[in-house]
Amino acid sequence: MITQFIISILYNVVVFIVNIFSVLPDVSLPAALNSSLAAISPYYAGLDTVFPIGTLIDILAVELGIIGAYLTYKLVRWAYIKIPTIN
Amino acid sequence: MNFDNWTRRKKIKLLIALFVLVIMQMFFAASVYAQTFDEQVIIDDCDNPRFDFNASNQFNQMLWNCSQQIETGGPVVISGLKVSLSRNTFSGPIYAKVYDNEGSGVSFSQCVGTNVNTLGIGNIEDTQTVIFDDPVTLPALGNTTNAAISFQVDDQCTDFIGNTRLAGFGAGSNNSSAYAEIIFSSEVDQDATSSDDLTFQTRFVDGFATGTASTSISFSIDYFLETSEYNATNRPDFIQATVLANGFLNDTQVALQKKIILPLSDGPATKLIPVTHNFTDGNYLAYINFGNITTDSETFTKTLLVLDFEISGGSVVSSSADVFDNTVFNPETEYADCSIRDLTACFTNALTYVFVPDSNTFTRFAGLYTAIENKPPFGYVTAVKDTLGGVNANTNPAFDFGNIPFISTIFEPFKILMITGLWIIYALFLMGRLDKLDI
Numbered sequence: 469m470i471t472q473f474i475i476s477i478l479y480n481v482v483v484f485i486v487n488i489f490s491v492l493p494d495v496s497l498p499a500a501l502n503s504s505l506a507a508i509s510p511y512y513a514g515l516d517t518v519f520p521i522g523t524l525i526d527i528l529a530v531e532l533g534i535i536g537a538y539l540t541y542k543l544v545r546w547a548y549i550k551i552p553t554i555n
Numbered sequence: 556m557n558f559d560n561w562t563r564r565k566k567i568k569l570l571i572a573l574f575v576l577v578i579m580q581m582f583f584a585a586s587v588y589a590q591t592f593d594e595q596v597i598i599d600d601c602d603n604p605r606f607d608f609n610a611s612n613q614f615n616q617m618l619w620n621c622s623q624q625i626e627t628g629g630p631v632v633i634s635g636l637k638v639s640l641s642r643n644t645f646s647g648p649i650y651a652k653v654y655d656n657e658g659s660g661v662s663f664s665q666c667v668g669t670n671v672n673t674l675g676i677g678n679i680e681d682t683q684t685v686i687f688d689d690p691v692t693l694p695a696l697g698n699t700t701n702a703a704i705s706f707q708v709d710d711q712c713t714d715f716i717g718n719t720r721l722a723g724f725g726a727g728s729n730n731s732s733a734y735a736e737i738i739f740s741s742e743v744d745q746d747a748t749s750s751d752d753l754t755f756q757t758r759f760v761d762g763f764a765t766g767t768a769s770t771s772i773s774f775s776i777d778y779f780l781e782t783s784e785y786n787a788t789n790r791p792d793f794i795q796a797t798v799l800a801n802g803f804l805n806d807t808q809v810a811l812q813k814k815i816i817l818p819l820s821d822g823p824a825t826k827l828i829p830v831t832h833n834f835t836d837g838n839y840l841a842y843i844n845f846g847n848i849t850t851d852s853e854t855f856t857k858t859l860l861v862l863d864f865e866i867s868g869g870s871v872v873s874s875s876a877d878v879f880d881n882t883v884f885n886p887e888t889e890y891a892d893c894s895i896r897d898l899t900a901c902f903t904n905a906l907t908y909v910f911v912p913d914s915n916t917f918t919r920f921a922g923l924y925t926a927i928e929n930k931p932p933f934g935y936v937t938a939v940k941d942t943l944g945g946v947n948a949n950t951n952p953a954f955d956f957g958n959i960p961f962i963s964t965i966f967e968p969f970k971i972l973m974i975t976g977l978w979i980i981y982a983l984f985l986m987g988r989l990d991k992l993d994i
Binding site: 517 | 908909910911912923926927929930931932933934935936937938939940942943966969970973974977978981985992
């Protein structure tokens with residue numbers, strides 16, 4: 469009950485943040501960057517066998533998520549304190 | 556302790572620390588009480604029934620009116636009904652018949668799976684399994700209509716004969732919407748002599764290990780999942796077998812993982828998973844997972860089959876299977892029996908109620924990333940990963956360490972260490988950032 473309540477709060481916070489991002493348009497890489505990645509892909513595959521590059525990309529994604537959440541919080545807070553009579 | 560003097564930052568840090576502690580204790584509780592609940596999951600999982608009930612025993616004891624939504628709107632199609640007969644008094648063929656209103660009429664009755672040749676004429680001396688491949692289609696039901704599926708032993712598809720009716724379940728519709736449900740109801744004719752020893756299943760996963768050479772064994776997996784789990788848009792894509800020696804993870808685990816892509820079939824099927832390895836004599840466990848390659852999750856919904864097998868003299872000499880539910884903790888269905896003679900169970904229930912969340916609490920997080928995986932800035936990371944992975948799948952690498960013999964054996968432990976180290980370093984970095992965060 470307690471755990472579920474806390475996780476539900478967290479879930480709703482995450483849903484709120486996700487909803488903000490979900491209205492943005494889909495993005496894709498520029499064609500030049502795509503072809504560059506395609507060129508290094510064979511080397512990446514070989515290197516990934518001995519060094520977990522995929523993990524670094526995952527960490528980057530997590531970091532982006534945290535930064536996104538923090539900036540969203542700052543944005544909401546900025547709008548919040550603009551409400552008259554608050555603070 | 557005067558909280559009024561605390562800064563907001565300190566309070567939030569305290570809240571985060573408490574949250575982490577709660578999560579940690581939850582996993583602790585999970586490991587402690589897992590054994591207590593496993594068995595109950597198999598028997599009393601009314602929300603996700605496996606229909607693995609014996610008519611003469613558990614049908615009498617189970618809760619009636621457990622129901623499960625099987626399809627939204629329209630006609631209801633049920634296929635892959637599986638019946639195991641183990642009583643030696645059956646003779647002749649078996650028909651599955653569908654009746655409306657619990658057999659009072661035959662307006663949409665139909666016979667499916669005529670198995671004259673399968674069962675043979677005469678007494679059945681051993682357990683035999685009949686799978687009715689032909690789908691049973693119930694028409695769209697009215698708001699108050701109930702239907703029943705009954706099995707009868709007969710040599711022709713004739714009208715309902717009451718005393719040969721073996722077992723059944725109903726399908727009905729909700730008063731306010733069109734969805735249909737499988738409803739466990741007292742359809743079983745308890746007085747019918749032939750109802751003894753009938754096992755009735757619509758969702759099953761079973762399997763066994765076999766092999767006569769110590770270097771090659773196979774897992775024969777017999778499965779049919781619920782309609783909602785197994786259809787064109789929502790279906791497992793592969794079965795993965797992970798073999799463990801003596802029940803523990805060891806350095807051969809990675810080498811013994813075998814993934815088999817499932818056929819595009821909605822019906823019951825058997826799949827062989829060959830595993831080549833130089834097995835020594837001993838006891839092994841194989842975990843069989845249903846997975847989906849279109850999501851990040853490696854484990855599909857709730858099905859996990861555990862095969863326990865023994866190799867002796869180079870051959871598999873014994874094999875047994877248990878079905879486990881991955882969603883081990885569902886407080887709605889997994890309380891232990893609490894009584895004055897078993898106060899431990901009462902405390903367990905209390906702890907479970909307070910600290911163990913519903914399994915859906917976590918699973919609903921999984922779909923959130925899908926909503927933003929193509930949105931900026933996450934979309935760029937997704938695109939990079941897809942490009943690197945996708946191109947690699949169709950490209951001959953200029954050089955590939957993976958093709959060098961023993962490369963995995965050499966680098967895999969280091970790679971696991973590096974992955975762990977990277978995440979720990981990032982966690983420490985994040986904690987340092989959290990401490991200086993201006994909120």
